[in-house]
Amino acid sequence: MKKSYLKTLFIATENIGKLNEFKDILSSLNIKLDIISIKDLKDYRPPEESGKTFYENALIKARNAYEFSKIPTIADDSGLEVNCLNGLPGVLSKRFYNNSGNFDKNIEKLLNLLKDEPFEKRKARFKCVLVYKDNLYEEVFEGSLEGYIWFEKRGKNGFGYDPIFYLPEYNKTVGELESKEKNKISHRYQAISKFAEFLKINFSF
Protein backbone atom coordinates (compact mmCIF):
# COMPACT_ATOMS: atom_id res chain seq x y z
CA MET A 1 0.00 0.00 0.00
CA LYS A 2 1.23 3.49 -0.83
CA LYS A 3 2.34 5.45 2.21
CA SER A 4 0.33 8.55 3.12
CA TYR A 5 2.15 11.82 3.63
CA LEU A 6 2.02 13.17 7.17
CA LYS A 7 3.01 16.75 7.89
CA THR A 8 1.09 17.94 10.94
CA LEU A 9 0.18 16.26 14.23
CA PHE A 10 -2.27 17.56 16.83
CA ILE A 11 -1.14 16.65 20.35
CA ALA A 12 -4.40 16.90 22.27
CA THR A 13 -3.41 17.46 25.87
CA GLU A 14 -3.99 20.28 28.35
CA ASN A 15 -1.04 19.06 30.42
CA ILE A 16 2.10 21.08 29.56
CA GLY A 17 4.36 18.44 31.16
CA LYS A 18 2.94 15.78 28.85
CA LEU A 19 3.09 18.07 25.81
CA ASN A 20 6.80 18.80 26.35
CA GLU A 21 7.54 15.10 26.79
CA PHE A 22 5.62 14.21 23.61
CA LYS A 23 7.61 16.79 21.63
CA ASP A 24 11.00 15.80 23.08
CA ILE A 25 10.42 12.08 22.63
CA LEU A 26 9.16 12.41 19.04
CA SER A 27 12.14 14.52 18.15
CA SER A 28 14.56 12.07 19.85
CA LEU A 29 13.01 9.32 17.69
CA ASN A 30 13.60 11.44 14.59
CA ILE A 31 9.91 12.06 13.91
CA LYS A 32 9.90 15.58 12.52
CA LEU A 33 6.34 16.89 12.22
CA ASP A 34 4.67 20.26 12.60
CA ILE A 35 3.08 20.09 16.03
CA ILE A 36 -0.27 21.72 16.81
CA SER A 37 -1.29 21.91 20.44
CA ILE A 38 -4.47 22.98 22.22
CA LYS A 39 -3.24 26.55 22.61
CA ASP A 40 -3.20 26.84 18.78
CA LEU A 41 -6.89 25.89 18.56
CA LYS A 42 -8.59 28.53 20.65
CA ASP A 43 -12.16 27.18 20.40
CA TYR A 44 -11.22 23.61 21.26
CA ARG A 45 -12.98 22.22 24.37
CA PRO A 46 -11.52 18.98 25.78
CA PRO A 47 -14.16 16.31 26.52
CA GLU A 48 -15.23 14.99 29.89
CA GLU A 49 -13.10 11.94 30.78
CA SER A 50 -16.00 9.63 31.58
CA GLY A 51 -14.29 6.31 30.80
CA LYS A 52 -13.54 3.59 33.35
CA THR A 53 -10.17 2.67 31.85
CA PHE A 54 -7.13 4.50 30.45
CA TYR A 55 -8.04 3.06 27.06
CA GLU A 56 -11.62 4.40 27.10
CA ASN A 57 -10.46 7.85 28.14
CA ALA A 58 -7.65 7.98 25.58
CA LEU A 59 -10.17 7.05 22.86
CA ILE A 60 -12.61 9.72 24.03
CA LYS A 61 -9.86 12.37 23.94
CA ALA A 62 -8.41 11.36 20.56
CA ARG A 63 -11.82 11.03 18.86
CA ASN A 64 -13.05 14.34 20.22
CA ALA A 65 -9.87 16.15 19.18
CA TYR A 66 -9.84 14.63 15.70
CA GLU A 67 -13.54 15.36 15.10
CA PHE A 68 -12.93 18.97 16.03
CA SER A 69 -9.65 19.56 14.20
CA LYS A 70 -9.64 17.01 11.35
CA ILE A 71 -5.88 16.99 11.93
CA PRO A 72 -4.16 13.62 12.61
CA THR A 73 -4.23 13.49 16.40
CA ILE A 74 -2.68 11.79 19.39
CA ALA A 75 -3.99 11.82 22.96
CA ASP A 76 -2.92 9.83 25.97
CA ASP A 77 -4.62 8.80 29.16
CA SER A 78 -2.09 7.93 31.79
CA GLY A 79 -1.62 7.59 35.51
CA LEU A 80 -0.37 5.67 38.46
CA GLU A 81 -1.51 2.25 39.74
CA VAL A 82 -0.50 1.26 43.28
CA ASN A 83 -0.67 -2.50 43.96
CA CYS A 84 -1.72 -2.38 47.61
CA LEU A 85 -4.51 0.10 46.74
CA ASN A 86 -5.92 -2.27 44.11
CA GLY A 87 -4.71 -0.07 41.28
CA LEU A 88 -5.73 3.32 42.66
CA PRO A 89 -5.46 6.17 41.80
CA GLY A 90 -5.62 4.75 38.22
CA VAL A 91 -7.88 6.80 35.93
CA LEU A 92 -8.44 9.14 38.87
CA SER A 93 -4.73 10.06 39.02
CA LYS A 94 -5.28 13.69 38.11
CA ARG A 95 -8.39 14.09 40.29
CA PHE A 96 -7.33 11.91 43.23
CA TYR A 97 -7.68 14.63 45.88
CA ASN A 98 -10.41 16.61 44.13
CA ASN A 99 -11.26 18.05 40.73
CA SER A 100 -8.65 20.82 41.00
CA GLY A 101 -5.92 18.46 39.73
CA ASN A 102 -3.47 19.87 42.32
CA PHE A 103 -0.35 17.66 42.17
CA ASP A 104 0.80 18.44 45.73
CA LYS A 105 -2.60 17.56 47.22
CA ASN A 106 -2.79 14.35 45.18
CA ILE A 107 0.66 13.32 46.45
CA GLU A 108 -0.21 14.22 50.04
CA LYS A 109 -3.35 12.07 49.89
CA LEU A 110 -1.46 9.11 48.43
CA LEU A 111 1.41 9.32 50.95
CA ASN A 112 -1.12 9.45 53.74
CA LEU A 113 -2.91 6.32 52.52
CA LEU A 114 0.42 4.48 52.37
CA LYS A 115 1.92 5.83 55.59
CA ASP A 116 1.97 2.44 57.37
CA GLU A 117 3.16 0.42 54.39
CA PRO A 118 6.78 -0.77 54.29
CA PHE A 119 8.88 -0.30 51.15
CA GLU A 120 8.16 -3.74 49.69
CA LYS A 121 4.39 -3.11 49.83
CA ARG A 122 4.67 0.16 47.91
CA LYS A 123 4.99 -1.31 44.42
CA ALA A 124 3.38 0.76 41.67
CA ARG A 125 3.47 1.47 37.98
CA PHE A 126 2.94 4.38 35.65
CA LYS A 127 0.82 3.53 32.64
CA CYS A 128 0.32 5.37 29.37
CA VAL A 129 -2.30 4.49 26.76
CA LEU A 130 -1.82 6.51 23.61
CA VAL A 131 -4.35 6.71 20.78
CA TYR A 132 -3.55 7.95 17.28
CA LYS A 133 -6.52 8.93 15.10
CA ASP A 134 -6.94 10.17 11.54
CA ASN A 135 -9.47 9.54 8.75
CA LEU A 136 -8.12 6.01 8.20
CA TYR A 137 -6.54 4.80 11.42
CA GLU A 138 -7.50 4.53 15.07
CA GLU A 139 -4.52 2.87 16.74
CA VAL A 140 -3.55 2.26 20.34
CA PHE A 141 -0.07 2.05 21.86
CA GLU A 142 0.79 1.31 25.49
CA GLY A 143 3.70 1.64 27.86
CA SER A 144 4.33 1.08 31.56
CA LEU A 145 7.08 1.80 34.06
CA GLU A 146 7.47 -0.23 37.27
CA GLY A 147 8.64 1.32 40.53
CA TYR A 148 7.75 2.06 44.17
CA ILE A 149 6.07 4.95 45.96
CA TRP A 150 8.76 6.70 48.02
CA PHE A 151 8.00 8.00 51.54
CA GLU A 152 8.31 11.69 50.76
CA LYS A 153 8.92 13.91 47.76
CA ARG A 154 12.41 13.86 46.21
CA GLY A 155 13.41 16.03 43.25
CA LYS A 156 11.75 18.83 41.35
CA ASN A 157 11.81 17.57 37.76
CA GLY A 158 8.89 16.23 35.75
CA PHE A 159 5.29 16.64 36.84
CA GLY A 160 2.47 14.88 38.66
CA TYR A 161 3.63 11.96 40.81
CA ASP A 162 7.25 12.02 39.54
CA PRO A 163 8.75 13.24 42.87
CA ILE A 164 7.43 10.17 44.75
CA PHE A 165 7.90 7.51 42.04
CA TYR A 166 11.09 5.66 43.00
CA LEU A 167 13.20 3.57 40.63
CA PRO A 168 15.48 1.17 42.58
CA GLU A 169 17.83 0.66 39.60
CA TYR A 170 18.66 4.41 39.66
CA ASN A 171 18.24 4.96 43.42
CA LYS A 172 16.31 8.06 42.35
CA THR A 173 12.74 9.19 42.02
CA VAL A 174 11.62 10.22 38.54
CA GLY A 175 11.57 13.76 39.96
CA GLU A 176 15.35 13.45 40.40
CA LEU A 177 15.95 12.27 36.84
CA GLU A 178 16.88 14.72 34.11
CA SER A 179 14.04 15.00 31.58
CA LYS A 180 16.32 13.36 28.99
CA GLU A 181 16.72 10.32 31.26
CA LYS A 182 13.00 10.08 32.04
CA ASN A 183 12.19 10.34 28.33
CA LYS A 184 14.37 7.31 27.53
CA ILE A 185 12.56 4.91 29.89
CA SER A 186 9.12 6.25 30.77
CA HIS A 187 5.70 4.74 30.13
CA ARG A 188 5.12 7.62 27.70
CA TYR A 189 8.42 6.94 25.89
CA GLN A 190 7.47 3.28 25.44
CA ALA A 191 4.04 4.11 24.01
CA ILE A 192 5.46 6.83 21.74
CA SER A 193 8.25 4.62 20.43
CA LYS A 194 5.62 2.04 19.37
CA PHE A 195 3.66 4.87 17.73
CA ALA A 196 6.86 6.02 15.96
CA GLU A 197 7.35 2.51 14.51
CA PHE A 198 3.76 2.57 13.24
CA LEU A 199 4.35 5.99 11.64
CA LYS A 200 7.56 4.90 9.94
CA ILE A 201 5.81 1.86 8.42
CA ASN A 202 2.66 3.63 7.25
CA PHE A 203 3.63 7.21 6.46
CA SER A 204 6.20 9.30 4.70
CA PHE A 205 7.15 12.63 6.22
Ligand code: ITT
Ligand atom coordinates in the same frame (compact mmCIF):
# COMPACT_ATOMS: atom_id res chain seq x y z
P1 ITT B 1 -4.86 15.63 29.38
O1 ITT B 1 -6.03 14.74 29.74
O2 ITT B 1 -5.30 16.96 28.88
O3 ITT B 1 -3.86 14.96 28.51
P2 ITT B 1 -4.25 15.29 32.18
O4 ITT B 1 -3.17 15.75 33.10
O5 ITT B 1 -5.68 15.52 32.60
O6 ITT B 1 -4.03 15.95 30.75
P3 ITT B 1 -4.72 12.48 32.40
O7 ITT B 1 -6.19 12.63 32.52
O8 ITT B 1 -4.18 11.39 31.51
O9 ITT B 1 -4.02 13.80 31.86
O10 ITT B 1 -4.14 12.33 33.87
C1 ITT B 1 -2.87 11.94 34.01
C2 ITT B 1 -2.43 12.18 35.43
O11 ITT B 1 -1.60 11.07 35.82
C3 ITT B 1 -1.53 13.40 35.49
O12 ITT B 1 -2.27 14.56 35.79
C4 ITT B 1 -0.53 13.01 36.55
O13 ITT B 1 -1.07 13.25 37.83
C5 ITT B 1 -0.41 11.50 36.37
N1 ITT B 1 0.69 11.19 35.41
C6 ITT B 1 0.58 10.75 34.14
N2 ITT B 1 1.79 10.63 33.56
C7 ITT B 1 2.68 11.01 34.50
C8 ITT B 1 4.07 11.13 34.49
O14 ITT B 1 4.80 10.89 33.43
N3 ITT B 1 4.65 11.56 35.62
C9 ITT B 1 3.93 11.85 36.72
N4 ITT B 1 2.60 11.78 36.79
C10 ITT B 1 1.97 11.36 35.69
